[in-house]
Amino acid sequence: MRNVYTVKQVNAYIKNMFTQDFMLNRIYVKGEVSNCKYHTSGHIYFSLKDESGTIACVMFAGSRSGLSFRMQEGQQVIVLGAIGVYEKSGNYQLYAREIILDGAGLLYEKFETLKKELEEMGMFAPQYKQPIPKYVKTVGIVTAPTGAAVRDIINIASRRNPYVQLILYPALVQGEGAAASIVRGIKMLEKRGVDVMIVGRGGGSIEDLWAFNEEAVARAIFDCRIPVISAVGHETDTTIADYVADLRAPTPSAAAELAVYEYMGTAGLMGEYELQLRRSITQRISQERTRIEQAALKLKLAHPGQKLNEKRQRTADAEQRLRILMNNCLEGKKHQFALYVEQMKGLSPLAKLNHGYSYVEGPKDANIKSIKQVFPGAPIRIYVTDGYIGAEVKDTAEVKLDDRAGK
Numbered sequence: 001m002r003n004v005y006t007v008k009q010v011n012a013y014i015k016n017m018f019t020q021d022f023m024l025n026r027i028y029v030k031g032e033v034s035n036c037k038y039h040t041s042g043h044i045y046f047s048l049k050d051e052s053g054t055i056a057c058v059m060f061a062g063s064r065s066g067l068s069f070r071m072q073e074g075q076q077v078i079v080l081g082a083i084g085v086y087e088k089s090g091n092y093q094l095y096a097r098e099i100i101l102d103g104a105g106l107l108y109e110k111f112e113t114l115k116k117e118l119e120e121m122g123m124f125a126p127q128y129k130q131p132i133p134k135y136v137k138t139v140g141i142v143t144a145p146t147g148a149a150v151r152d153i154i155n156i157a158s159r160r161n162p163y164v165q166l167i168l169y170p171a172l173v174q175g176e177g178a179a180a181s182i183v184r185g186i187k188m189l190e191k192r193g194v195d196v197m198i199v200g201r202g203g204g205s206i207e208d209l210w211a212f213n214e215e216a217v218a219r220a221i222f223d224c225r226i227p228v229i230s231a232v233g234h235e236t237d238t239t240i241a242d243y244v245a246d247l248r249a250p251t252p253s254a255a256a257e258l259a260v261y262e263y264m265g266t267a268g269l270m271g272e273y274e275l276q277l278r279r280s281i282t283q284r285i286s287q288e289r290t291r292i293e294q295a296a297l298k299l300k301l302a303h304p305g306q307k308l309n310e311k312r313q314r315t316a317d318a319e320q321r322l323r324i325l326m327n328n329c330l331e332g333k334k335h336q337f338a339l340y341v342e343q344m345k346g347l348s349p350l351a352k353l354n355h356g357y358s359y360v361e362g363p364k365d366a367n368i369k370s371i372k373q374v375f376p377g378a379p380i381r382i383y384v385t386d387g388y389i390g391a392e393v394k395d396t397a398e399v400k401l402d403d404r405a406g407k
Contacts, residue, residue: 027081032074032076044096045057045058058094130228132227132259136196139259143199143201160263174208178211183220198255199231200255217240229247233251234251359382
C-alpha cells in the first residue's frame, strides 16, 4: 500500500530540511522593500523583491535592535536572517535579525556605530558644551574657499556687522584628505585665537558629507578650546560634527547669524540702555539728595549742642522744681517746729518756776520727788525763778494727797 502523509507532516518535513541547511540559517539577502507594515505587536512584516521575484520577510519585536532606521517602501536593503517554513500556511519566509541600507546604508551603519561609541564616551554631553560669545570681534571659518557656504557666511556676517573680522581657512570638505584638512583648519584657527569658529559646508549626499562624520574631526572639535558652531549641509542633514559641536546651525547662513551679532540692533539697544542708565542715575541722585537732606535734619536734631541745650533746660526745670519743693518742705518744717516750740514751752521747767513752782535737788543732783529720797540733815537745793536756795532737811512726814486736798 502507498505511504500517505498529512499536510502537517509534509510541512514539518520541509521545515526540518530548511533547518538543517546551514546556508539558509545565516543568509544575506539584498532587495527592494515593499509591502512594509509595522504591526502593533512590534513585529515588522515586509517583502524583498527584485526584477525576478519576491520573498516574504518578518522581523520580530525581539530583533528590532538590529534595525537602526525606519524602513520605507522602495528602499534598497540587505537583510541578515534565516529562511524558515511557517507550517500553518506551508509558506517559507525570511526571518530577519539585522537590516542595513544597501550602498549608502553601509555608511549609515558606520555613522550609527561611531555615534554610539562617541556618545558613550560622553563627547555629546551638554556639560562639555561651551557658550557662544554674544559679542565677538573675530570669527574663524573652516570650509571650502569657493563653495556657496563661505559666500553665505560672508554675506550674512557683513550685513549684520561689518566690523567683525572673518578669518577663512580654505579646507577640503569632500574626498580623500578632507578630514585631515578640516582638523588642521580647526587647530590653526584655535592658535590664531579667534572668538568663535564655524566649521561646515553646503549640502550633499551622505558620501559628500562623510568627512564631517570622521572620528578625527569629531575629536578635534571636542578638544578645541574655542567655541565651535557646526554648519554642515541643509537643515535635514545631521553629522557627527553636529553632535560634538558646542552649537549646531541648520545651515551656514544660520551659523553666521548665530556667531555675529547685529550691529545696528545692538547700537539701538545700547542707546536704550544709555537712556535707562541716565534715568536711573538721575533718579538715584534725587533719592540720595533727599536722603542727605533728611540725614542733615536728623543730624541737626541729634547735634550735641542741641542735646546739651535740651539737657540744660531739663536741668533748670528740675532745679526750679527742687527749689519749690525745698521751700515748701522748709515752710512745713518751720511750722511744725513752731508747734513743737510751743509744746516745749508748756513742758519747760523754767515756765513752771515762773508760775510759782520750785525744783528740789538732793545729793548727787538727784531730783527729789519723794521723802524717801532724803533723810534729816541731808543738804538740798531749791530752785526758784531767779536762782536756788541751799537748805538742810530737818524732818520728813508722809502726807496723803487726799488728806491734803481735804485741808
